Amino acid sequence: VLFRSAAADDAVDALIAEASQSRLAYEIVESLTTEVGPRLAGTEAEARARDWAVAELTRLGFDDVRVEEYTMPVWERGPLEVEILSPYPQRLVATALGGSASTPAGGVEGELAYFASFADLQAAPASGLEGKIVYVDDSMTRTQTGEGYGPAVAKRGSAWSEAQERGAVAVIIRSVGTDSHRVPHTGGMRFTDTRPGIAAVAVSAPDADQLRRIAARGETMRVRVASTTSWRDEGVSGNVIAEVRGREAPDEIVLIGAHLDSWDLGTGAIDDGSGVAIVVAAAKLIADMPQPPRRTVRVVLFGAEEVGIFGAKAYATAHEDELSDHIIAAESDFGADRIWRLRSRVGSGALDEMDALAMTVAGLGVVRGGNGAGGAPDVTPLAEAGVPILEPDQNGWDYFDLHHTPDDTFDKIDPEALAQNVAVYAALIYQIANGDVDFRAEAVAEDE
C-alpha cells in the first residue's frame, strides 16, 4: 500500500524520532501563554494572539501566512459576587458563564432552590421558582475519553432557560469539571437568537459541596448574586492560516488545526495553546523534511471557538469552494496529554489505508479506534460538509480538572507528552500529505 515502502518507512521513523525529542511545541505554548496569556474571542487580547501567531508562523518559515477576519458578538465578564446570606454567611468562589446577563445594580437575593440534577430542574413544574435563585448540582464523571462532559455540560448550556422560564432571578451551577480545587469552570451557555436574561454562574467544586451539605441539612438558604457582564455586537475576530505548500498537488489540502482563542480566566495553556503548539510544531517538522509532501499541509488557528465556533463557521464559508479539495481535517483541542487512540471518519474504501496508517504510530502508544469520529469542535463544520476526519484522541483523564478554569496555565503541561502528540501528528499528516489516498472514497461512515 501507499504508506508501506522502505524509504517511506525510514522517512516516517526519522520524523517520529525527530519529533519525539523536539522542544518546539513546548517553546511555542510557552511563548503564547506568556506573551499573550488569556485571549477571549473578539477582544483586543485575541487580536494580540493573532499578531503573535502571524509573527511566529512567519518566523518558522511557513508559506502564505495570513489572517481571515470576521465579525461576531462579544461577551465579557465584569465584577462578580456570590454569597450565602443565611443560615451560614460566606462568600463563594464563582465565575459568570459566557453569555449570562447582568443582575440589576446591587445584585439579586433570593431563596436558593436546590436541584440535585439538571433532569430534576427540567422536570420541575412550570411555576414555583419566581424570585428564587436556582442551584443545579450534578457531578461530572471522570473518563479517559471525555464522555463525562456531554451529560455534565447540559446544565451549563440550558439551566438558565429552564430557570428563567420558571421565574427564577439567577441560576448557579456546580462547575462542569472533575477537580476539587477552589477554581470555578466557566464556559458558554446555549442560546440562539434570544440572549439569556438572567445571571448564570458556576461555583467551584468545594463551594458546590458546601451548598450540597447545607441543603442536606434541610436548611433554607438565602443567597445573593451580583454579576456585571456586557455584550458588544460587532467584535472583530479571525482565523490565522499558514501552509506547507505541496510539491505535486498543492491544491489538495490536509488541514490540521487548533483554536487560538481561550477563555479569559486562565492563560489557555491546555485549552488550546497546546493544540496550537502541537499542530504548528508538527507542520514545521514536515516543512523541514528533505522535500515537501505531495499535498499542501494547511495549519488553521481558529478564532472564537469557545464562544460558538465562529472561526470554524467563517472558515467553512470562506473556503466553501475548495472544501471538496480538503483531503482530511484534524483538530487538536483536548489538552496536552498523550494520544492513546486514533479514530477517523473516512470512506469505507479508505479504511484499510487508515488502519495501516494507525499501525505506523502504534509504537508511540496509539491504538486504532473506530471510524465514527466526529472531530473536535472546529472541524465539525467541515465534517458536515463531507470532509473526512482524523481524530487522534488525547488522554482526557485530567483534562476537566483544568478546563475553562483560572488554573489552565503553562505549568500543567508535560513536555514529553506534548512531544508525543507532535510525533503522532507529524507522522500521520506527513504520510497523508505525501500520499494520494482519497479518504472520501465510498464515504459511508461506520458508527463506532
Place this chain on the structure above:
Amino acid sequence: VLFRSAAADDAVDALIAEASQSRLAYEIVESLTTEVGPRLAGTEAEARARDWAVAELTRLGFDDVRVEEYTMPVWERGPLEVEILSPYPQRLVATALGGSASTPAGGVEGELAYFASFADLQAAPASGLEGKIVYVDDSMTRTQTGEGYGPAVAKRGSAWSEAQERGAVAVIIRSVGTDSHRVPHTGGMRFTDTRPGIAAVAVSAPDADQLRRIAARGETMRVRVASTTSWRDEGVSGNVIAEVRGREAPDEIVLIGAHLDSWDLGTGAIDDGSGVAIVVAAAKLIADMPQPPRRTVRVVLFGAEEVGIFGAKAYATAHEDELSDHIIAAESDFGADRIWRLRSRVGSGALDEMDALAMTVAGLGVVRGGNGAGGAPDVTPLAEAGVPILEPDQNGWDYFDLHHTPDDTFDKIDPEALAQNVAVYAALIYQIANGDVDFRAEAVAEDE
C-alpha cells in the same frame, strides 16, 4: 513504670481501637467548616465560631465550657487587582497579605523590580527602588517536617519593610506554598509598632512563574496593584475553653489546643478546623472512658492565632498563676494528615517516661523524635513560661499546597488520617492525665 500495667495497657488499647474507628472528628470539622466557614480573627465570623464551639462543647458534655475574651487590632481585606500592564497585559491571581496597607485610590503603577530571592532584596542598595513595585520570587521546598516554611516565609514577613525603606510603592511576592494551582496564599506580615505603609500581595505559583518567565526574557515590566484594606483597633476575639475534670488532681492541667480562627480565603479546614476536631474528639473519647483521668484535660480553642497568636498570649496572661500546674501542653496545627513522629520538650528526668509513652503509639505508625520540640504557635508562650511540650508531628508533605489559600476546604480531609490523629492524641493525653509524672523534672531541654 507508670504507664505500663496490664490494666492501663488494656484501657489504652481500647481507647485507640475506639478512636481509630470514630467519625467524631470528621463530623466536627464538617460542622465547623460548613456552618461557620471562614472565621478571620476579630470579626463577626470568628464570634460565630466561638458560639459554634460553645454549643458543640456543651453538646458533647464537657465541663466548664467558657469563653475568655480579649481585644485586638483587626485587619481586613477589600477589593484587589494586580495586573501586568506591559509588555504582556494580563491580570494576575493575587491576595493581600495580612497587615498590608491600601494603595491610593486607583492603585499604584510602576516598573517591576525583580528579585530572585529575598536575600537579593535584603542585599539591594538603600536607594534605587523609588516608585517601583518590588517582586520577590523564591520557591519553597516541600518537606515532610515543614522545615521549608521558615526560609520561605521570611519574605512574607519582611519584604514590605525592605521594599518600603528603599522607596518602593508596593511589593509582590510568590506565594509561600508548594502547589502549582491558581490559588494565592495569604498570611501575616511581620511588624511591631509601625504598621506597613505599602500594599503587599502574594501571587499564585503559576502567576509567579509567569513573572519569572517574563523577567528571564530581560523585558522591562510595568505592573499595577490596587488594594483596599482596613484596620480596626479594638476588635473582640476570644479563647473557648472546656474541660474533662480530673478525678484526683483536678488542678493539674494537661492542655490540648488548636486554633479556632482561620484566614478568610478558605474555610479553615486543615488550618485549623482539623486541629479543633482532633483535640475535641480526643478529649471527648477520654471523657467517655469508664472513669475520668486523675488530672484535668483542658481543651483550649485559641482565637486569633493567624494574625499574631493574640489568643495564646491572652491565655498565658490570664492563666499566669496556674501555669506551674500545667503538666504539659500540645497544639494540633499542621493539617489533617497522619502523625508520624512524636517530639517533646520535657525535663531530662522524664525522658524515659516520654520514650515509654511514645512506644504506646508506635503501632499507629508514630516514631519517637527528639526532645527539642518548640510546639505549635499557640503553645509557644506556654513553652516560654516553662510548660513542657508534647508535639505529635503530622505529615506536612502536602500541607503547604493548601495552607492559607481559598482551597483549604473540607473536601481535602481524609477521615482515616484524621481518626489516626485522634487515636494518637487520645492515647497520649489519657496516659499523661491518668498518671503522675512530672514532665518538668530536671527541666533541661535537650536540643534535637
